[in-house]
Every structure is written in structure tokens, then in C-alpha cells.
Amino acid sequence: MEWKNFDLLESYKKLENISPVEIKELMAGENGAKRVREYQLPMGAGQLYSYAAEPVDDTILDVLQGLADEAELIEKYEQVYNGAVVNTGENRRVLHQLTRGQLGEDVIADGVNKREFYVSQQKKAAEFAEKVHAGEIVNEAGEKFTTAVQIGIGGSDLGPRALYMSLENWAKVNNTLKMEAKFISNVDPDDGSAVLASIDLSRAIFVLVSKSGTTLETLTNESFVKEALIKAGLNPAKHMVAVTSETSPLAGNPDYLDSFYMDDYIGGRYSSTSSVGGVILSLTFGPEIFARILNGAAEEDILAKNKDIRQNPAMLDAMIGVYERNFLGYSNTAVLPYSQAMIRFPAHLQQLDMESNGKSVNRFGEPVSYQTGPIIFGEPGTNGQHSFYQLLHQGTDIVPLQFVGFKKNQMDNDIVIQDSTSQQKLNANVAAQIMAFACGKEDENRNKYFAGGRPSSIIVGEQLIPEALGAILAHFENKVMFQGFVWNVNSFDQEGVQLGKLLAKKVLAKETDGALTAYSELLGIF
Template identity: 40%
Template sequence: MIAEPINVTQTREWKKLKQDYEDLQKQGISLKKWFKEDPDRVNKLSFDVADFHIDLSKNLVTDQIIQDLVALAKAMHVEGRRAQMFSGVHLNTTEDRAVLHTALRRPVSDEGELIVDGQDVVKDVHEVLDRMYAFANDVRLGKWQGVTGKKITDVVSIGIGGSDLGPVMVYEALKPYANAGIAVHYISNIDPNDAAEKLKGLDPETTLVIIVSKTFTTLETMTNAREVRTWLLKGLKAQGYTGSDADATKHHFVAVSTNLKAVADFGIDPNNAFGFWSWVGGRYSVDSAVGLSLIIAFGPKIFEDFLDGFHTMDTYFVNTPIEENAVMLMGLINVWYNNFFGAESHAILPYNQYLHRFPAYLQQLTMESNGKSTRWDGTPVTTKTGEIFWGEAGTNGQHAFYQLIHQGTHLIPADFIAFVNTKNPTKDGDQDIHELFLGNFLAQTKALAFGKTADEVRREGTAEWMVPARCFAGNRPTTSIFGTDLTPKTLGELIALYEHIVFVEGSIWGIDSFDQWGVELGKQLAKQITPAFHDDKALAEQDASTQALIRFYRAHRH
């Protein structure tokens, strides 16, 4: 039974943090001063977590504020809720489900069985993993072939939301590890342009299609699946195939789903369906069967390393006391900015081009999880919740939106992510380009923290009237997450880091971070509206604005 959420704003600890914030405003915030007065600040606020070095020292916190944030987490029973999540308690209250994405990466030998709702979930997970590994190896080695006997060279994965964002991000992040000569193409958008562009140049005879939909009823996914099936069957026939459509479908389509009847109705052999469980939310599912395309691209060993990274971070998070736990502290500091400073957005800035889809991945993870206005018992929230996550890779962002972060009127906390080593070391003359790149990573966090004073600008000979425009206030908070190498293991660690940050924030706010009812209404209305493009009776049932837009469509459709 889940206890009623505590009204966090009525706790002594919340009121103490409110006083901390007011005191800061009176005294003035100066990271430059704090660093000067406390030579040990960096050591106290730096943490070695798994394969990462995490530096929190450039955040707008003092020793007292950290102490008070830890006290708040204890008052809100975050540790107990953490234990409940790992043990399979039904924390997803609106759907009455356990929240067990951590079981997806738990080794069989780790602490024995985990029985939830009468099922040994770790055993279940590894049975599916073993089946996926065997299938992926068959595809990689050419034992699984297309209906005309040719080796698979391309995989098309069809999904949306968590069934797409995670696999796409990981595929892009780990491209240097693709070693089977098999390219993966991801289709998600119901816009026909997405499928058209992704299928260009592919050979139906050597293409395998994975349909990723737990229910096998997702509108976008199943619409795209039928479109791709039509493309593949037409293409095979154009190339001289004379066999049956049913045989071709069985050779070229597999499913990630638990709805075996719908899978069979589509024409896929249910033996080629790989399932996952109700306790896995879509945005937490990349390390489940949803990652089948990744196992084909990279192989089982790489995927095992990926899972090991998740588990390494899980172990750190669950076993480390709050006051020493960098993951806990990152979540608590986000609450500090959101609820006391009024910061509404959070920038994710990976200084690694392979992570260019990571900000988009985190948008779903964080905003779908914590974009809630009711608590887990159905009562209204008592604070602002959620953060608007956004970002861009590397120096690209510096030439786009960093201006606003440095000199704008919004406070935007930012996480900078970088790696000591690169897969592609290159020099420009004597200059190591990766070091030049990392120089930018370090320079940005330094500039945001410490700024540039008017006197410093004047000493450069700047005309007085231009001095204000060239000043940087500083005191713009950043967290530096520095790894050694971007590998399958460290990527798993990085994803799990943010999964647990989301959990900490949701626990403080008293919300269910694991449902997503906000996506449902639009889906329902889309089904009601679509007939109105051609049906006057359906059109008449719409609001005036929707009617006008549909009339515009009718008037201009070629």
C-alpha cells in the first residue's frame, strides 16, 4: 500500500530551504567569492560515480543548502521509496503497476530471486534476453535470411515514443561499435515522409523489419508497419519473387510485443515476438526487448556491457547514503532551482557528437515522467513540477542559444557532459582537435560560473558605452559530468543516472513519475477528427477553429 504523499511545502525542511533562498538573495550570490573563501569547495562537491567524475561545485549551493536539501529528502522518505521501487512495490498508482526497469539489467546471480506479483522477474527478463541474443546472432551470421535466401543487410525498426527515442539515441551514440555490416533505420513519425526517406535505397530482399509496440495497436506504429509491409511486398514482386505474401512477411517481419494474437493476425510468427512487461514504462524500455535492433547492430556482448552500465549506476544509487549520493544530490539541486529560483528549463549539453540525440531522449524521460499536476493519490500538486529539458551537442549550441544562457534574463541550469578520450583522434597541425573541443567544454562552465566584470572589460580598451554589453554576470549554474570514454557501459550508466534523478524529483513532489495520461486525449481526439476531412457530419461536430482548419485543408489539397 502506497502512503499518501506528504505536502512538501508544509514540512519544516521546505520552510528552511525557503529561508535559505531568501538569505541568499539578501547576501548576494557569488560563486567567485564562494570558491575563494572555501578552497575545499571543489573536493566537497565532486564525486566519482561509476566511470564518471561529477562536479557540482559550480551550482548555486552552500554547505548549509546541501545539508537542508538532504534533510528534505529524508523528510519526504525518498530512501524508503527508493527501496520500494527496487523491490517491486506498485509505485505506479494510476495503473496499479510495479516500477521495475531496474530489473531489466539485474544479473541472474545478483541477490537471488526477485518475486513480484508471483513472477520471478529476473528469470523472466533473462529468458527473453537469451531468445533475443540467439535471434540477433542468427541475423548477424546470415543464418536468418530473407525469403529469397539473401543475408540481411538492413533493419527497419518501427516504433514511437519510448519505442523509438531510446533505440535511436543509443544507435547513434554507439555507432563505432556496429560490427556486423548491418545498418538500422528508425521510422516513428506517422508523416509519410518519414517512411519514404528511411526506405530510400533499401533492398526489400535484404531488409528485416522490427515492429515495436507492446499492445500492437499503437496508431502511428501500426500505420507505418502496414505501409512498410506494402513497400516490401511490392518490392519483392518487382524483383521477381513469386511466393506468397504470408511467407514473405514471416521471413522479413518480427515483433516486440506481448499481444501475440495481434502479432499473428499481422502475419508474424508468434515465435518471433519478443515481449516485455507492464512494469516497464516506454521511456524506461531501451534495455528491454525494445532494444532488439541494437543487439542486431552491435551484438549480444555489447548489449551486455550496456546493461552492466545501467546496473552499476543502479547499485551506486541504491546503496549510497543521500548526503554522499551524487545522483540524489543532482535531483535535489534540480528541485532547488525549479521551486525556489523559479527556473523552468534545464539545458543538456553533451560535448560529444555521438550523443546528439541524448537531449531529445531526456525530453521524454523527464517531461513525460514529471510533467504532472496531480500527486500519486489524485490530489493537486502543491508545487511547480517538471523541468523543460532541451539542448544540443557540442559547440553547435555555442553558436545558437548560449547567448541567452550567458547574458539573458532567464536562469537556466545546465549539465555539461564530456569524455576524456575520443574514438576519432585528429590533429590540425600540432593542435589536438579533441583537446580544442574539450577546451570549449571547460571554458563555457568557467565563463558561466565566474563571468566577466566591467573592470575586466574596460582593461581590454572597450569604449565605456559598450562595457555593459560585454559584461557577463556569472553565477549561472552548471554541473560537469566527465567520463573517460563513451562506451556501451558508460552510456548505460549515463541513462540510469538521469532515470534516478527523475525518480528523486518525483518523490519530492509527491507525483507518479511512471504514468503518462497526458498523451491520451490527443490520441482519442485524432481518431474523432480524422473522418472530418471527408465527412460533413463529422466536420459539423468539431469546434469552430477545427472546422476552419479542415476547410482550409479541403480547399488546398492537391
């Protein structure tokens, strides 16, 4: 197994010298229709990954296959799920795939079978949730809890919040919404105040998520919530559970109803399928729905084992992204779900991608001489069309686009207006945008001219159900992992978030000088 910088690979030189293709030509006329039908492959949960509007042909795909082989992407993935220490920055294993299935060998770490450990925590969360739903765990007045509030930040908030919001309306229609969820993440007191003002405190259960038990923002918000509970005459210990590591000060603490565990082998942005997401989603949707999310993710993880990029959607997506980033010079990627339920999914992918591959040194701490992770942004369609699509269509930068769309809406509630339903109108916009970006429009009036040649892919599913959501989640996790392997960066640490934290602590301790003191004065800290 070799970990080599991207520009030292033979495939890098081949990609430098390969002739680019014109999307506009590939997608025009009947040839375009044929291409759409051929340039797609199955994903988990019966979905499809379509890459017809990407700037690749069979020649380029063959070179990208050679890149995947030369960079030993599948062998490195095997190392991940078999428990090798691939997080070199923190000297840790990377085991989030084990939360949803056994892909290879037993992973024994610290004397524990880690798959069995994760399953035991899922079972513990399920049993706790079922007792809450059955009224066996209640508030001081003997009343059932009706709201679950997650207190966490970063990976302890973004992924679980995105998953909850993606299924909230589906769960209402399918009578599986057991409790409403709320989330407090920002240390801004307005965030916590707004949530607390919107719920019945006496019937709320709070899920405090901090692996170390020392996260400043999370512990500050915990104190904020505890004070509100005490003022309301409530005992915080009867309203709070902890999701943490077994060695943290929160573990087994009598100040909490119960504790659920994760470990150092699952990074925050990869933790949605661990107890970090499992507790809140089991409380709100029920353990069966959380299990269905895991099943969808497991399906996608299995597909990611295939060495053939034409049969491995995550690896193909990753290789196309590398080609666009490093050889076509595209520095941004827009994530555009045509589902309002996925409104927070782009925010989760921002952290997943930019915290993982936003690195300028390789796995050994040496500077790299090529571009790594792109800037990720996005918004659901059709709202985004009336916001930033102007730049995407006619701006000076070409931005690759990742669409997500579903044939059916979640709530089975629609109406025919002007001979078509709202869902048909939504999906007509997806199809139209893909073609508008790819083929553009000729016009003598340059203000109305669209150059086209703007690449995109789309994930298409029947309906946004738990399995589909899990598969989409795992698709992007695996895409980011494969790209990190190609760029030879460590996708599993996040030193970039630490410096600001350290300086903030200095400010609060009044151990500042120079401009830091001046900014502290400007902001009214002292």
C-alpha cells in the same frame, strides 16, 4: 511509508528560509579550484559527477540531505525495485531496473519471476541476433540481412535511437557494428519514405515495437513498410519481428519471424534496457555490447541505493534540481553533451523528464501548489554555443546546465592544429563555458557584460563506451524518479499524451464539430 506533498515537509520550510549562495564567489580563484576537486563524486563506469558550479554549499547540502531523508527517497526506491505498485495512475509495478540487475527481493508478478522473465527475453533476442549474424536467418534469396529498422514512436524510438547513435561510430572503429540501424517513428509519410529509399529492402529486417499492438502511428508505418515490401516482391513475414506484450495481437503472430516480449511494468520512456532496445541493439552491435550497456546501468542503479546524497550522484543531481526549480525559480534545464555521438540524447531526456514529471496533480489526483518538472532542451557542444548560448549567457532567464564530456574521442582519429587536437579544443570549450557561465565578465559596455551566476554540473568520463552510456542513461532515469518522489507526483504514467490521440481518432472518423472541424478543413483532411 508516507507520500506527502512537498510543501508539507519540514525541509520545504527550511529551504524557503535558507540563504542562497553566490556561484561567482564560490568559483573564483584558488577557492574555485579547490571546490572543483572536492565537489565531485564517482558514477558508474568510472565516470565522475561534478557539481562545483551548482549554487550549493555544505549548509544547503545538509538541508537537501534532510529533504531526501524526510521524503524517504531511498525507501521509496526500495519499493520500486522490490515490486510495489508505485504507478498509482495505472495500478502497476515499475520494474525497468530489473532489466539490468537484481537490486532487492525476487519480484513475482502474475505468477512469474520478473527478473527471470526479462533475462529470458534478453537471451532470446541474443540468440536471434546471433542467428541473423551467422546467416542462419536470411532473406528469401538466402542473403544475410544488413540493416535493422526499428518502427516505433515515443519510448519505442527515442531511447533506442539515442543509444544506437551514441555508439554507432565507436562500434565501427571497434569492429562490432554487425548491421546498420535506421528508425521510422513519425506518421509523416516522408519519414518512412526517406528511410526506405536509403536501404536495400531485400536485406532489411524490421523491428516493430508496440506494447499494446494498437499504437496508431506504429501500425500505420508498419502497413507503409509492408506495402513497400510487397511492391518489391518480398514477403513481409520474412522481414519483420515484433516487440510487444504477450497479450497483444502481435504476439506469436505468423506474420512475423519472431516475437519478443515486454510487459506493462516497464513504461516506454524507461524501456531502452528491455526488449524495446535489446532487440535492435543486439542486432546492430551484438548481444555482448548490449550486455555492457546493461552493466553500466546496473552500476548506477546500485549507487542510487546510497542514503548519503554526497555518495549518490543521481539523488544529489535530483535534489539540486529540486532546489533550483522550487526555490531559485529556474524553470528550464539545458542538457549539453560535448559529444556529437549523443546528438539524440537530449531528445530522449525530454521525454524521460517531461513525460514523467510534467504533472500538476499529486499521486492521488489532487492539485499541487508548487512547481514540478522543468522544461528540458539541449544540443551537442560546440554547435549549441553558436545557437542558443546567447540567451543562456545574457538572457533574462537563468537556465541550469547539465554538461557531459569525455577525455577521449570515440574514433581515435584526431589531428594537431595550432598546437592542440580537436578533442582538446572541444574540451577546452566545455571548461571555458562552465567558468564563463559561473563567473561571467565585468565590462563597462553593458552589451559585453556577463552577470555570471549561471549554475551547471558536468558528467565526465574517459570515453563514451557502452558501460559509460548505460550509466548515464540510468543516472537520468533515477534522477527523474527521485524528483518525482519529492514532488509527490506519479512519474510513471502519461495521461497527457492521450487527449490528442482521442481527438485525432475523432477527426479521422469525421466525428467533429466546431473549431475541430474548421481545423480539419484547413489542413485538407476533409
